[in-house]
Amino acid sequence: MVKKRPTIIDVAKKAGVSKSTVSLVLQNSRTVRDETRKQVRQAMSEIGYVYNRSAANMRQSNAALIGLVINNLRNPFFTEFATSLQMALSEKGYAVVIANTDESAQLQDQVVLSMIEHGVSAFIICPAYGDTDATFDAIERAQLPALQVLRRVDERVETFPFIAPDYRVGSVAATEHMIRTGAKNIAFVGGREGFAVTDERMSGYLAVIQREGLQPTIITGDSTRDFGRKTAKDIQQNHPELDAAVCFNDLVALGLNSGMREAGRAVGNDFLIVGFDDIEDAAQAYPAISSVSCGIDAIGKWSAETIVHWIEQGNAPVVKHRTPVELILRDTT
Known part of the structure; x- marks a missing residue:
């Protein structure tokens, strides 16, 4: 039986860091502390991980790709959020791949797995309701940063922080x-x-x-x-x-x-x-x-800043964040 070749995820688990941190070490990023860099290199040596630089170069086009998974893009509220977020991420040099799950937890599982396979760096998810364990378990195994926005369906907010209006x-x-x-x-x-x-x-x-x-x-x-x-x-x-x-x-x-x-x-x-x-x-x-x-434009910008900081610095945000709301009075009252 052929032994499975160690992966970057195996290195991350061995070193006790995120997948994105290992990637930064492999890219010789200056944002990683020397102590962390040594820890990752030691883990690579112990499990026999070999960095395939040519394959990494082929994947480079996806290195700054964020997965945006939205429960219902038919609703203008979520469309406005997705637009605001995409524009804010573009300003920071990140591209966005967007999937509409149409309130289907099963479809959500499929698109998240596909995005992981295609090498996204992180997720921002407005989740569908239902049995979503498979979705978030897959993200956790991949050790990718992930925010729950506008809705919280997974209680593991230490792993999947949550932001929504009050x-x-x-x-x-x-x-x-x-x-x-x-x-x-x-x-x-x-x-x-x-x-x-x-x-x-x-x-x-x-x-x-x-x-x-x-x-x-x-x-x-x-x-x-x-x-x-x-x-x-x-x-x-x-x-x-x-x-x-x-x-x-x-x-x-x-x-x-x-x-x-x-x-x-x-x-x-x-x-x-x-x-x-x-x-x-x-x-x-x-x-x-x-x-x-609900200040949806501000939430899009905050989400973009938060996920980029998480990717580039390796620091997870606060587990719960509520943003201010404002009552706008018009003719119907």
């Missing part, structure tokens, strides 16, 4: 504003039941409703315009007392806005709507939709 603060601000405006019966509309991001965006709403002694109304479902539009009919038929809605995202808010106007409700007067994410369509709609801005 969703709870956003829904608190939206609900409090509606109460100040005079709303008495406020619903939370949209978001898949049981998903962490739904719970986070709902939590601020529930906290304010309970504090004010009001009755909560929860209408969960798909985060789409179609669901929002159908919910408008449901509200008219089954919850006519409702006079406001905090929506899980702007797509739901856009659909609810259309549905309410079809039903003859005066959105912005006798029915208030606040969306979430502040995508471009929210401002361009008629009436323009109030929304919680």
Whole structure:
């Protein structure tokens, strides 16, 4: 039986460092400390690793390649994030390969494995929900830096740090504003039941409703315009007392806005709507939709800076990072 040739991953495990650190040593990078360099060279010697420089040169075109895996690029919120991140990474000399998983954990496994095989240097993942252990186990075995952004599905945040807006603060601000405006019966509309991001965006709403002694109304479902539009009919038929809605995202808010106007409700007067994410369509709609801005451009830039620093310096970021949000008031409130 032919003995398997040691790999760069074997060297990283033996030396107790990341794969990217071993790569930097092999490239004679000055960013690696002498002590770490000696540690890696010793590990290479002990396991019999031989650096194939010609093969490395063939792979060089992928040396500055970042894998960006997005759960749903059909949603403009994630498209805006991907665009911002790609541009920020380009400014730092890194190329991006993007995959849309369409909320499929199985597809996510496939694209992540493919990206690893093609030599990406790191991952930035807005993960799909479901059984994602295989995805993150593969990244951990490859010892590649990886950030979870906008959503957290893997609890190993020491290995896969997490960055997202402060969703709870956003829904608190939206609900409090509606109460100040005079709303008495406020619903939370949209978001898949049981998903962490739904719970986070709902939590601020529930906290304010309970504090004010009001009755909560929860209408969960798909985060789409179609669901929002159908919910408008449901509200008219089954919850006519409702006079406001905090929506899980702007797509739901856009659909609810259309549905309410079809039903003859005066959105912005006798029915208030606040969306979430502040995508471009929210401002361009008629009436323009109030929304919680998540500062998606800033998150893209922060993610780019963080992953590049991690790759080049070998220093992992803080395990959890929440970014500020802002309530943008428009016609619907």
